[in-house]
Amino acid sequence: MTEWKPPQLPARIFINPRLSPAEESLAAAAPGVVDAEGFARAAAAIEAWPGYQPTPLRQLDGLAGALGVARIAYKDEGGRFGLGAFKAVGGAYAVLRHLQDKLGGNVTVADLIAGKYRARTTDITVCTATDGNHGKSVAWGARLFGCRSVIYIHQGVSVGRERAIAAYGAEMRRIPDNYDASVRACARDAARNGWQVISDTTWDGYREIPRHVMHGYGVMMGEVLAQLLPREDITHVFVQAGVGGLPAAVAGYLWLEQDALRPKIVVVEPEKADCHFQSAKEGKPTAVTGKLDTLMAGLACGEVSPLAWSLLDKASFAFMTVPDEAAVFAMKTLAQGVGGDPRIVGGEAGVGGLAGLIVAATDGDARRALLLDANSKILIIGSEGATDPVLYAQLVGRRPEEVLAAHEALTI
Missing domain, CATH: 3.40.50.1100 (Rossmann fold)
Structure with missing residues (x-):
């Protein structure tokens, strides 16, 4: 992919009518899901593990210009504890x-x-x-x-x-x-x-351990807020969902830290595994069935986590779905580096949020629905690297080591 030209791909968008008003607290809107004490305890423990270091927050200024937004910050979880994904902290x-x-x-x-x-x-x-x-x-x-x-x-x-x-x-x-x-x-x-x-999902009588998982994910968001440039606000977060633990942790952390100034959370799913999208439309947890045969296998979940959903139902600005082709294009976009951007290895499930942004920003109706404009500052959670290197090479056309080597060559 030498010339960056986004394809016209379909997306479904549902603007959440149940989004809590800015003045409502997290404790009132979604009690018992995540809390500041849980996030702090998790951070203290995880930062004491051998090999801990914050993962990078990469600025994608070239892509931001191409998409007509002010800024894109990409939290690159590919190096987390050598496991290749954000799940290490959950x-x-x-x-x-x-x-x-x-x-x-x-x-x-x-x-x-x-x-x-x-x-x-x-x-x-x-x-x-x-x-x-x-x-x-x-x-x-x-x-x-x-x-x-x-x-x-x-x-x-x-x-x-x-x-x-x-x-x-x-x-x-x-x-x-x-x-x-x-x-x-x-x-x-x-x-x-x-x-x-x-x-990382809940059911009747089983809540506390998934809460620990979500509190562990909060480590990422603590790093993000420390890594943002001074006075750099975030207007939107595009974040992929499996059962919902990741977007719930992201939304909950930002609600606690930024309260009424929290950004718009856009939850992105594969079109073939869209349990959050369907739940949002129905106004209650709604399962999807079948093979759920999406390329984004890490997001191939047919049922929401009820605990995470109780927060996302109130914290999400919108829900959207994208086809598998959008994820592959997002992977190639990161590997190429648009307009001098750093070259990043992003796995097929880890780029769901970026895929959603690219599709939405290049479609007039979607762009207007999600209130994206030249002043928008976007956070993307790049939740995994090449956790399956063989599959990555098949999809991108380059091995992950080649992409990383190209990135290193640019930074020397």
Whole structure:
């Protein structure tokens, strides 16, 4: 892709009629989802993990000019703890909190990493269902803190992602159905065997661990606010949704930090896995069924997390869907670097928000509906890098190492 020319692709947009008014507090609008204390505790723990460092917030000025907006800031999570995705700060943090609660007393991060409680933690098993990145985070956290993990994947998860999770010592179980079926299989086996589910979605009687996951995601937003240029406001956030934990954490963090000045949250989904879009239209959690065979496998979820939805229903300015082609174009856009922009490796599920922005900004009706103009300052959460390098190369036409090498050459 030498000349940057965005294709005309279809998108559905639903402006949320239930958006809370600016003067309403998060505690009043969506109580018990996320809170400042939970975000602060997660940040303190995660920043003490070996290898922690903030991921970069990259300025895409060339792309902003091409799309007719003032600024685009891209939070590049591809290097997070070497796992390649933002999920590292969610699932692994929930594993930590579970072990601390299970062991009791004043069990520290340092003690667990040092193996002080290994005689007890080796008898503890955590499990989860995943499209890839969340399972890798749980498996990595289990290895880091000294317990056993069992990870459930569905038929749409690539072999490359399966091997990447197994590399952290997890026992892998593949379910011949979709993501939501793997969630149910995981919950059933956990109840039978006395394991602890570490999920990023909620159901009746299961809320606290997904809250830990969302609080862990808040680390990203704390970094973003520290990395923004002085007096740099954000008017819009385009963020992709699977079950909803990521956009809920983003929206909740910004609501707490910026209150009435919070930006417009646009939740983006694949058109073939649009449970948030359908839930927004119906005004209640609404499942979508079938194979959910989107290329954006990490977003192939048919049911919203009820807890996350209770916040997104009040915090989201709009919901939109994009076709798979939009994600591939966004990946190529990042790899090329428009107008001298840094060259970035973005995975197919991680670029959903950027895909939504490109489609919306180049369509007159969508642009007007989302109130995008020359003064708009956009935040994009680039939630993964090339978590499946083989698939990335097939889609982009370049290996991730080549893209990174081209970026390094530009910065020398």
